[in-house]
Amino acid sequence: MPRISNRASELGTENAFVVLGEVGQLQAEGKSIVSFCIGQPDFPTPENIQQAAVDAIRAGHHGYTPSPGIPALREAVASFFSRTRKVQIDPEDVVCGCGGKPFIGYSILSTTDYGAGNEVIYPNPGFPIYRSQIIANGAVPVELPLREGRGFAFDLDELRARVNEKTRLLILCSPGNPTGGILSKEDLEEVGRIVAPYENLWIYSDEVYSGLVYDGEFESIAAVDGMLERTIIADSASKTYAMTGWRIGYSANKKLAPAFTRWVTNTDSCPAHPNQYAVVEALNGSQDKALHMRDVFLERRGRIVDGLNAIDGFECQLPGGAFYVWPNITEACKLVGAEDSEELRKRLLYEAGVAVLADIHFGTRVEGEGQHIRFSYASSFEDIDEGLSRISDFMKKNKR
Numbered sequence: 001m002p003r004i005s006n007r008a009s010e011l012g013t014e015n016a017f018v019v020l021g022e023v024g025q026l027q028a029e030g031k032s033i034v035s036f037c038i039g040q041p042d043f044p045t046p047e048n049i050q051q052a053a054v055d056a057i058r059a060g061h062h063g064y065t066p067s068p069g070i071p072a073l074r075e076a077v078a079s080f081f082s083r084t085r086k087v088q089i090d091p092e093d094v095v096c097g098c099g100g101k102p103f104i105g106y107s108i109l110s111t112t113d114y115g116a117g118n119e120v121i122y123p124n125p126g127f128p129i130y131r132s133q134i135i136a137n138g139a140v141p142v143e144l145p146l147r148e149g150r151g152f153a154f155d156l157d158e159l160r161a162r163v164n165e166k167t168r169l170l171i172l173c174s175p176g177n178p179t180g181g182i183l184s185k186e187d188l189e190e191v192g193r194i195v196a197p198y199e200n201l202w203i204y205s206d207e208v209y210s211g212l213v214y215d216g217e218f219e220s221i222a223a224v225d226g227m228l229e230r231t232i233i234a235d236s237a238s239k240t241y242a243m244t245g246w247r248i249g250y251s252a253n254k255k256l257a258p259a260f261t262r263w264v265t266n267t268d269s270c271p272a273h274p275n276q277y278a279v280v281e282a283l284n285g286s287q288d289k290a291l292h293m294r295d296v297f298l299e300r301r302g303r304i305v306d307g308l309n310a311i312d313g314f315e316c317q318l319p320g321g322a323f324y325v326w327p328n329i330t331e332a333c334k335l336v337g338a339e340d341s342e343e344l345r346k347r348l349l350y351e352a353g354v355a356v357l358a359d360i361h362f363g364t365r366v367e368g369e370g371q372h373i374r375f376s377y378a379s380s381f382e383d384i385d386e387g388l389s390r391i392s393d394f395m396k397k398n399k400r
């Protein structure tokens with residue numbers, strides 16, 4: 001039997017899929033499970049967007065498109081980025097791809113050389129694909145711990161201590177997965193001052209939750225003085241427009257756009273043609289539905305945060321964005337005799353019928369920060385209430 005490469009054998013994944021497998025198995029056995037695992041809106045894609053795709057199919061838009069996307073989409077994205085990030089983005093700086101995710105890999109591939117000791121700093125806890133792509137592409141992963149005491153932003157001195165001449169890429173994610181935390185304008189400005197002396201340092205700004213900011217406005221590092229040139233803005237239609245399965249994402253960076261275009265040519269050729277028309281409508285058409293979804297998430301945020309804080313042993317901050325909460329459950333573990341967050345997660349699943357993800361699914365546990373689990377509140381009010389009530393009963397029953 002031919003062998004599989006080390007790179008492929010060791011390639012990391014989103015461990016959330018392991019939990020989804022457990023949930024599927026329990027449901028197949030007839031168990032009732034309330035799941036807070038999935039990171040996608042529970043709304044259908046708005047009608048006007050669906051219609052634009054149907055029209056595009058009927059109009060015969062079936063073939064390949066230019067790799068970076070149809071001109072109408074690149075123009076729509078440039079205008080969207082310019083107005084929401086308060087910077088000037090030209091359509092030729094925009095490259096569209098099959099979701100926001102591919103740009104993580106394209107960016108590491110375009111800014112680091114394999115095995116050359118190039119360092120990539122990334123948030124921990126964070127989206128697991130950052131680390132797996134850094135390693136698969138032969139760069140050196142450097143964790144940047146997020147701090148609960150700073151609303152799950154990182155400590156700026158801890159960033160300063162990690163940036164050096166070997167750093168090629170700094171990955172930022174705000175609003176963040178899995179914490180929902182936000183990087184403030186002041187923090188972004190300080191990040192700008194920290195990286196400014198390093199000529200070869202790029203920033204990957206993962207902004208896929210930019211449409212889900214609840215208190216104040218979305219802020220991008222791209223708008224910080226001197227940062228636009230070195231910042232890769234990455235966003236997608238997935239979360240804002242409930243379009244996760246349509247697989248359309250977009251990036252902007254003047255210097256890297258030609259390289260990203262070649263990566264798209266080398267991988268997917270182009271994003272799906274009719275779906276590009278759908279996203280033109282998403283970006284240029286009425287925003288009413290997107291704003292409505294955001295308002296519903298905002299209301300759910302209040303419901304789940306209050307509910308969790310009412311349960312013994314749970315301490316939950318009010319996150320500024322996305323649709324995740326990241327309660328500290330150190331005390332809850334002690335109360336029920338669970339060794340750590342993973343043991344509590346399993347007991348919540350098997351004994352209480354509530355599915356969540358544990359901190360170990362998003363990186364190594366940060367020393368001194370305690371135990372956490374992630375809830376996605378992209379689920380109905382009924383499920384939120386039922387899940388909270390099951391956890392509360394479980395805690396009461398098992399408290400030692």
Ligand SMILES: Cc1ncc(COP(=O)(O)O)c(C=O)c1O
Binds near residue numbers: 127235
């Ligand atoms: C932080 C972060 N970045 C990127 C993505 C990828 O999103 P998509 O490829 O659907 O645009 C996700 C999806 O969960 C995410 O949480």
